[in-house]
Amino acid sequence: MYPSSALKILRPLSEARRACVQAPKPLVLVPTMGALHAGHTALLERARQLAGPSGTVVASIFVNPTQFGPKEDLATYPRPFEQDAVLCETHGVDLLFAPAPEDMYPEGFSTWVNEESVSLGLCGGTRPGHFRGVCTVVLKLLQICQPTHAVFGKKDFQQCAVIARMVRDLDVPVELVFAETVREPDGLALSSRNTYLNAEERLQAPALYAALQAAREAVAQGERSAKVLQTTIANQMSACSLARTDYIALVDSQTLRPVEVVTPGCTAALAVFFGKTRLIDNLSITA
Amino acid sequence: MYPSSALKILRPLSEARRACVQAPKPLVLVPTMGALHAGHTALLERARQLAGPSGTVVASIFVNPTQFGPKEDLATYPRPFEQDAVLCETHGVDLLFAPAPEDMYPEGFSTWVNEESVSLGLCGGTRPGHFRGVCTVVLKLLQICQPTHAVFGKKDFQQCAVIARMVRDLDVPVELVFAETVREPDGLALSSRNTYLNAEERLQAPALYAALQAAREAVAQGERSAKVLQTTIANQMSACSLARTDYIALVDSQTLRPVEVVTPGCTAALAVFFGKTRLIDNLSITA
Numbered sequence: 073m074y075p076s077s078a079l080k081i082l083r084p085l086s087e088a089r090r091a092c093v094q095a096p097k098p099l100v101l102v103p104t105m106g107a108l109h110a111g112h113t114a115l116l117e118r119a120r121q122l123a124g125p126s127g128t129v130v131a132s133i134f135v136n137p138t139q140f141g142p143k144e145d146l147a148t149y150p151r152p153f154e155q156d157a158v159l160c161e162t163h164g165v166d167l168l169f170a171p172a173p174e175d176m177y178p179e180g181f182s183t184w185v186n187e188e189s190v191s192l193g194l195c196g197g198t199r200p201g202h203f204r205g206v207c208t209v210v211l212k213l214l215q216i217c218q219p220t221h222a223v224f225g226k227k228d229f230q231q232c233a234v235i236a237r238m239v240r241d242l243d244v245p246v247e248l249v250f251a252e253t254v255r256e257p258d259g260l261a262l263s264s265r266n267t268y269l270n271a272e273e274r275l276q277a278p279a280l281y282a283a284l285q286a287a288r289e290a291v292a293q294g295e296r297s298a299k300v301l302q303t304t305i306a307n308q309m310s311a312c313s314l315a316r317t318d319y320i321a322l323v324d325s326q327t328l329r330p331v332e333v334v335t336p337g338c339t340a341a342l343a344v345f346f347g348k349t350r351l352i353d354n355l356s357i358t359a
Numbered sequence: 360m361y362p363s364s365a366l367k368i369l370r371p372l373s374e375a376r377r378a379c380v381q382a383p384k385p386l387v388l389v390p391t392m393g394a395l396h397a398g399h400t401a402l403l404e405r406a407r408q409l410a411g412p413s414g415t416v417v418a419s420i421f422v423n424p425t426q427f428g429p430k431e432d433l434a435t436y437p438r439p440f441e442q443d444a445v446l447c448e449t450h451g452v453d454l455l456f457a458p459a460p461e462d463m464y465p466e467g468f469s470t471w472v473n474e475e476s477v478s479l480g481l482c483g484g485t486r487p488g489h490f491r492g493v494c495t496v497v498l499k500l501l502q503i504c505q506p507t508h509a510v511f512g513k514k515d516f517q518q519c520a521v522i523a524r525m526v527r528d529l530d531v532p533v534e535l536v537f538a539e540t541v542r543e544p545d546g547l548a549l550s551s552r553n554t555y556l557n558a559e560e561r562l563q564a565p566a567l568y569a570a571l572q573a574a575r576e577a578v579a580q581g582e583r584s585a586k587v588l589q590t591t592i593a594n595q596m597s598a599c600s601l602a603r604t605d606y607i608a609l610v611d612s613q614t615l616r617p618v619e620v621v622t623p624g625c626t627a628a629l630a631v632f633f634g635k636t637r638l639i640d641n642l643s644i645t646a
Contacts, residue, residue, distance in 0.1 A: 085530060089530075089532065178528075180476065181528050182474055182475045182476035182528060183472065183474045183494070183525045183528035184472075184475065185470065185471075185472055185473075185529070186470070186471050186472075187469055187470045188469045188470070190469065212529055212530050215529055215530040215531050215532060216530045216532075237467075237469060237470060238470045241465075241468050241470035241499075242495075242498055242499055242502055243499050243502040243503045244502050245376065245502060245503075327467065
């Protein structure tokens with residue numbers, strides 16, 4: 073049923089902790105919610121590189137309930153575990169940590185990690201409590217596995233910034249690595265939620281990246297006004313009949329504070345609904 | 360100026376981290392705010408026992424600004440560092456970590472650890488934000504030093520319960536040890552804040568422990584009503600002309616939820632003001 077090979081699947085927290093403590097270092101953690109796609113496998117391969125042939129790659133698969141809002145897709149989020157395990161194995165994972173929700177959040181659970189600045193706008197504005205759930209579960213995974221490195225995908229741009237801030241503020245002894253977004257040939261950023269799109273929505277979805285690229289191109293041509301660039305992105309999106317824009321933001325890449333004038337280290341980010349499906353994307357526009 | 364011997368004083372976080380990582384294990388941490396008294400030195404000696412002759416004891420001295428309320432005694436809290444360093448040395452401390460506030464809370468610090476159940480009543484009710492500061496700084500110290508054990512004093516009963524919950528919830532890889540309260544011959548629990556008391560207040564201060572003992576005695580005699588026991592404590596305290604009671608509580612020792620009927624595992628706790636000085640004490644009444 074599961075790949076019977078080198079991949080070790082760990083369920084109880086204590087088992088994962090023990091395996092990670094005993095595993096050869098570097099120990100590189102790739103936290104995921106499963107439903108692995110080529111974006112994830114790129115993270116796994118990056119992790120394998122960082123770990124080297126004698127180190128250890130640990131992937132976690134946990135659909136973290138505390139980062140979903142009450143009206144979000146926790147129940148329907150895809151959980152193709154066996155397929156995920158095969159992908160882990162074929163991409164060099166040594167340990168696959170897949171805890172049960174009731175073990176991660178035992179009775180009486182009452183401690184939360186709140187990042188209160190970087191997490192406020194953008195997705196944090198639309199999804200109250202989301203980053204509290206993210207910070208809490210990521211800190212837990214870092215405590216359980218105690219990795220030397222942890223790899224996250226830049227597609228979740230705000231998540232990367234929030235986790236970087238948390239790790240700095242709480243002095244967590246881990247090196248963070250942020251890996252480039254993997255895209256479909258038409259530019260759509262890979263996401264487990266892309267499977268929710270119907271055919272027509274899927275056809276329009278590359279507009280997010282196209283709009284970000286248009287903003288980047290405008291910056292390359294000399295545009296510096298965040299307001300103008302937001303309009304550039306908004307105009308591109310308005311051509312998408314099925315898209316409803318959640319936010320379009322031009323922000324400092326570290327603090328995520330909105331900028332008025334684009335200077336080096338700025339990122340354009342947007343979130344768009346296609347029906348109930350919410351897609352996000354971002355692009356460094358001054359690189 | 361400082362003891363020139365085996366005690367190593369560490370200021371920068373990176374230095375403390377490096378020294379702790381390299382130090383022989385077990386590594387036992389005793390977090391303090393300095394102004395060390397015999398209660399603290401008992402913790403240091405307990406730590407020395409736990410570390411054994413070949414392990415390492417690290418004490419931290421940090422008057423953590425984030426656990427003080429705006430009207431509390433942060434500015435006046437005693438900071439006799441040289442004396443503290445001598446006490447550390449004579450009580451077997453190997454590493455003394457004394458960070459600067461601006462290094463612990465760098466610009467843009469924005470991540471907080473909130474325990475949202477055990478921390479709510481008792482001192483948490485009177486001191487909003489106190490346990491947020493405590494949890495955050497303790498988690499930071501645990502991340503910087505990565506000790507195998509950490510020792511706290513039971514005088515801060517709610518603090519012990521909150522930290523235990525935090526460590527469990529966030530899966531922090533440390534073994535917590537809670538050491539018995541050390542008392543003056545007349546029963547007053549040792550506290551750095553006892554020095555704030557004037558002579559008359561100091562004479563009345565043993566009433567806290569006497570009242571708790573009266574409650575314990577009543578339980579030993581068969582009393583089970585929390586309400587009656589609270590009255591027992593309140594009556595004892597009302598004989599203290601200078602005392603203003605903040606709270607008197609009978610709670611479950613783990614969850615800190617108030618009990619109505621005393622069953623095994625209950626603690627009586629109280630907080631009392633003498634002028635601006637706030638004293639706390641607690642006693643397991645069913646032991």
